[in-house]
Amino acid sequence: AQKVTQAQTEISVVEKEDVTLDCVxxxxxxxxxxxxxxxxxxxxxVFLIRRNSFDEQNEISGRYSWNFQKSTSSFNFxxxxxxxxxxxxxxxxxxxxxxAQKLVFGQGTRLTINP
Amino acid sequence: NAGVTQTxxxxxLKTGQSMTLLCAQDMNHEYMYWYRQDPGMGLRLIHYSVGxxxxxxxxxxxGYNVSRLKKQNFLLGLESAAPSQTSVYFCASASQGFSYEQxxxxxxxxxxx
Numbered sequence: 001a002q003k004v005t006q007a008q009t010e011i012s013v014v015e016k017e018d019v020t021l022d023c024v025x026x027x028x029x030x031x032x033x034x035x036x037x038x039x040x041x042x043x044x045x046v047f048l049i050r051r052n053s054f055d056e057q058n059e060i061s062g063r064y065s066w067n068f069q070k071s072t073s074s075f076n077f078x079x080x081x082x083x084x085x086x087x088x089x090x091x092x093x094x095x096x097x098x099x100a101q102k103l104v105f106g107q108g109t110r111l112t113i114n115p
Numbered sequence: 116n117a118g119v120t121q122t123x124x125x126x127x128l129k130t131g132q133s134m135t136l137l138c139a140q141d142m143n144h145e146y147m148y149w150y151r152q153d154p155g156m157g158l159r160l161i162h163y164s165v166g167x168x169x170x171x172x173x174x175x176x177x178g179y180n181v182s183r184l185k186k187q188n189f190l191l192g193l194e195s196a197a198p199s200q201t202s203v204y205f206c207a208s209a210s211q212g213f214s215y216e217q218x219x220x221x222x223x224x225x226x227x228x
Contacts, residue, residue: 009155033215045205045219091157095215100146100165102173103207103217105157 002027004094006106013082014114021077021109023092029053033095034068034075035103040088048090051075082113117141121206121220128196128227136191136223138206146209147189148173148217149181151202158205164189165211196227 003026013019025034036048049059051068059066063080079086092106122137138147145166150158160173162181170181178200180192189208193200203224207217 004157006157035216037219043203043224044221047216047218050214050216093158095217097215100163100171101209101211101215101217102148102160102163103158105150105159107155107157 002029002094002096002104004092004104004106006090006092006109008109009107010110010112012112012114015084016081018078018080019082019111021079021090021092021111023075023077023106025073025075025092025094027073027094027096029096029098031097033097035093035095036066036075036077037091037093038088039091039108045091048077079111084113084115087111087113119206119208119218119220121204121223123223124221125224126226128193128225130197130227132196133192133194134196134225135193136204136206136225138189138191138208138220140187140189140208140218142208142210142218143186144208144218145186145211146217147183148207148209149179149189149191150205150207151175151200152205152222153202161191161204196225198227201225201227 005024032053034051038046067076089108093103119140148163149161164183167186206220209217
């Protein structure tokens with residue numbers, strides 16, 4: 001069975017601090033996708049990144065960066081110089097390429113950036 | 116393009132009442148999904164569909180039924196609502212074998228009293 005674990009339920013930091021959100025997954029598939037979604041207080045789900053299991057290169061997008069390590073089954077997300085607008089719930093998710101491309105979500109991490 | 120839309124946005128039901136949530140997508144996606152989101156539990160898959168006329172159970176299907184009579188619409192029904200079904204419901208759609216990204220609707224907040 002597939003499983004995604006986000007052990008950090010809530011994180012609170014002061015603005016401009018760097019913060020890392022952890023994501024650990026379990027799957028028997030050799031090919032899969034990993035995702036991060038952001039859910040701001042307004043409630044919608046915002047797509048942040050998709051990573052193929054064959055591509056272990058880290059990715060940086062502005063203040064956001066992602067570290068994918070297949071050896072430890074982790075896909076961590078770092079926000080550099082955090083801002084109040086980064087306050088949200090962040091979800092990590094795993095997609096099997098077989099069947100109906102179903103997503104398995106982690107429990108989510110509520111990130112609060114204090115001014 | 117509207118993307119994925121959900122109707123209604125909010126609803127309050129009494130225990131035992133029934134209702135239908137409508138999801139519509141205009142991206143010609145083959146796959147559609149219904150999730151529920153509860154505090155501390157992330158999103159959990161209720162039912163999904165891989166094409167018009169087909170549906171399948173997800174992780175938490177009990178108490179819900181679905182139908183996909185048209186490719187662009189995916190309906191979620193509650194025949195006899197229970198307080199345990201108080202949740203935020205998200206619909207999503209995806210293109211088969213393309214980017215594997217699911218596109219989400221804005222959500223429906225349902226309260227059962």
